Amino acid sequence: MTDPEKEMESYLSRFRRKVPPPGFKEQLIGRVEERRKLEQVITPTRWKIAVACLALIVIFLGANFFINRTEERYLSAFLDIKQATESGIVEEALPSVLADVPELAGLENSPEILKRRIREKAEPRKQKIEEYLNLLNIKEEYNGS
């Protein structure tokens, strides 16, 4: 260590930090304790319970979605119904609808009219599913389950 450094060190050693004002400690600790109490309203156990409930809800919703989808596929396969979106149905049924109604040739691009026709065409399929479900219900009632 060089002399100028020692010189500076001895100069600096004449200074000390000031003590905080009286009551500072009590005030600080009081505030920290207060905030600790607020934090502890949601205790770790409560956090765990909340997370577990949330996880159960997510699992239930996921399972519900999965079961619905499986059931839908099963029914479609059983009744030989194509899974079709509305636009898919429009494309599929467009030529036959136009053949049935020649006046619509000019209104070919009117999707509202086409959708209505197609819905009417799809109606028997829905009825078929409903009938099947009714049959299932009757069967269950008959079996007493």
Place this chain on the structure above:
Amino acid sequence: MKLDELYDRYGEKLYHYLTVKLASAEDAEDILQEVFLRLARYSIRWKFIRNEEPYVFHVARNEANRFLKRKHQNQINPENATALARVIHDSLVTDCPDPSDKESLSLALAHLPEEQREVIVLKFFEELTLKEIAAVCGLSLNTVASRYRYGLSKLKSLLEAKDD
């Protein structure tokens, strides 16, 4: 560790360190509160900590840096040096009969680069060793030693310039 005990050991040192680092006694009080809260939350870690003091200062330093980042004020501007000098002046006591000594030192410390000032403040006023300072700042001992040396020499030249 209880808060009471924690304060008795490190409270005053931390408060002084934070006051100089943040250039404000009010901000230092708020951040000290955060530091104590954090330390109370980390109570389980105490068992595994060998050197408590550097750890406590490290937590305080991180908290202060986060605060400065939030305020977009990582470095003390030269324009704020006078305000910082005032804060340093109010945070020190001296046995020197000449009050201008304290004023000169405060001004010189305020004009030091932040990293050198931090090392000098931790060494002289918070009484940490260079090794502990290295642990607090996450730096090598050589870096801290060189900051300390350069800081002292710059401080000396600033004080001499003031005398001239």
